[in-house]
Each structure stands twice: as structure tokens, then as C-alpha cells.
């Protein structure tokens with residue numbers, strides 16, 4: 535708050551504030567009706583304190599902080615919730631810690647197939663892509679589908695072709711490769727007794743003696759990322775990006791790019807991004823169901839996310855969690871797994887970070 539006053543008085547002295555802007559400034563010094571806010575996740579699953587090293591714990595917290603900051607920077611400058619969602623997700627797509635963009639999990643055939651979606655709560659416009667293999671930032675491609683095509687969802691090679699026409703960065707398949715995800719795939723396929731794919735072309739040779747575990751052994755398949763944001767204009771947006779589930783087959787697509795399941799936003803209710811075993815989230819249309827509870831039943835956001843995750847998802851024996859936000863500034867998360875990488879902040883408040891279930 536004090537910073538806002540400082541900035542305002544500096545601008546006033548410099549004669550930079552127009553009368554219109556000043557007219558919007560209330561007696562309390564607030565220049566806008568909405569305080570911005572953002573909530574994000576970096577995947578849910580069997581993520582437990584007892585099997586997490588201090589270094590890995592710190593690495594994830596630093597990555598969550600950087601992503602939260604990226605979104606906050608956009609919103610603090612008066613940027614849109616869509617821009618904030620895209621900025622934070624791009625950062626996490628570039629971070630090999632997360633199962634999105636670089637560092638995505640592998641299919642049983644040893645490929646990275648990426649899914650993503652974005653939705654604008656103000657207009658109900660949405661864009662989604664599935665099975666993308668060459669686009670560095672699938673979230674930006676989802677946004678391009680929303681803004682530059684007449685469609686909502688594109689898949690596979692066609693989606694990558696469209697990405698190239700919009701000038702989005704294209705990469706060879708080896709760009710998305712990380713040794714730990716590869717080793718995790720090989721381990722899982724061996725356990726299943728399934729055929730092992732060849733090591734992809736163009737990647738460094740396998741390290742002698744294996745790779746150090748950077749997170750709990752069974753956590754290698756987690757790390758989908760999602761962001762929901764509220765901007766100063768009162769508009770909300772949601773976005774999700776993932777490599778899907780490890781060792782997926784037959785061009786499997788999960789909930790993340792399915793509008794209403796893994797991703798949804800409407801200014802009439804809420805914005806949601808999900809993470810977990812997508813098959814359950816699709817069957818429960820998790821994101822839209824949460825927003826319907828808010829819109830038609832008048833439920834508070836936390837009650838609505840708990841209803842769907844703790845009751846419906848759990849009853850179906852599904853696993854995972856969600857983050858959510860409303861235009862009136864309610865923030866919520868809920869998960870039924872031991873952990874979920876998560877963070878949130880509201881303008882003027884302290885940022886909150888969590889990994890394990892016992893953190894608030």
C-alpha cells in the first residue's frame with residue numbers, strides 16, 4: 535500500500551497522472567476496484583516430506599516463487615490475467631523440474647507429447663492443444679489458437695504447423711529431453727515388462743552410473759503446471775500445461791487441454807486449473823463443475839473445490855487437486871494426494887507456498 539502511495543505521488547509530481555486516472559483514485563488511495571491475485575500449482579501426487587531432500591524441496595520452492603513473481607509482475611503493472619497466466623506458465627515450461635515443456639514425461643514410445651489450454655473468463659474464449667511435439671511453449675500455442683484461429687482445439691502435427699505460422703518457437707524433440715524423466719520411464723517400462731524405446735537421437739549419452747534422484751522416486755511422473763489469475767479490471771483467466779502421464783500410449787490425452795475438465799474460466803463464477811490422473815477429471819468435468827457450484831448454488835469457492843475434490847473425486851478413487859480463483863478475490867486449492875506444489879498471493883498480502891499436505 536505504501537508503495538502504491540509512493541508511486542502515485544512520484545507520478546503526480548512528475549505530472550504523469552491524467553485526471554481520468556486520478557478520478558478513479560478513491561480517498562483510500564486505491565486506484566482500482568480489484569486487488570490482483572494469482573494462484574498456481576506445479577502438479578499433485580505422492581510428494582512426501584520423508585522422501586524429499588532439502589535441496590529438492592528448496593529447488594521446487596524457488597521455482598514456484600519465480601513463477602509467482604512472473605505473474606505478479608504482470609498484474610502489478612496493470613496487465614491482464616491472461617498475460618499473467620501465460621508469463622508464469624512459460625517460465626515453468628522452461629524449467630525442467632516440471633512436467634511441462636522442457637522436462638515433460640515420456641510416452642511409452644519415448645516421445646514427449648504436450649497438452650495445454652488457456653481460457654479467458656471475460657469472454658469465455660478458449661484455446662487448447664494436445665499431442666504437440668515441437669512447440670517450446672504449448673501455453674502460447676493454446677493462446678494463439680484462441681486468438682488467431684477460428685477454433686478452440688488443435689492436435690498433433692497440425693497444431694505444431696499452426697504454431698510455426700504464428701511465429702512461435704519450434705524445437706527438435708531432443709529439446710524436451712531430461713535424463714531423470716528418461717530414467718523414470720525406463721524404470722516404469724521395465725517394471726511393466728514392456729519393450730524399451732531407443733534413446734532419442736540428439737540427446738547426451740546416458741551417464742555412467744545413472745542419475746541422482748532429484749525428487750522422490752515415485753514423484754517423477756508429476757509436475758503438470760497451472761495458473762489462475764485475477765487482474766485489476768476484475769477479469770479472471772486459467773491456464774494449464776503438461777506432458778500428461780508417464781508412459782502414456784496411443785496418443786492418450788488427459789484433462790489439462792479439455793475445457794471444463796482440467797481448465798476453465800468464467801467471470802460469472804471462477805477460474806480453475808487441475809492436476810492429477812486426467813481420466814477422472816474428464817469424467818467429472820471437474821473445473822466446470824466447481825464453477826457451476828459457485829455460479830448456481832452460490833457456494834463459496836473453498837467449499838466448491840472441496841466438494842468436487844474431497845468428495846466426488848475421492849469417491850471415484852481419482853487422485854489430484856485444483857487451484858481456483860473468483861473475480862471477487864476468493865482464492866482456493868484442494869487436493870486429495872499427499873502433496874501438491876502450490877503458491878498464491880494477493881496484492882498487498884504475503885505470498886504463501888506449499889508442497890506437502892500438512893502445510894496450510
Ligand code: ASP
Nearest residue numbers: 758778788809810811812
Ligand atoms: N492431469 C494430467 C493428465 O492427466 C497429469 C497431471 O496433472 O499430473 O494429463
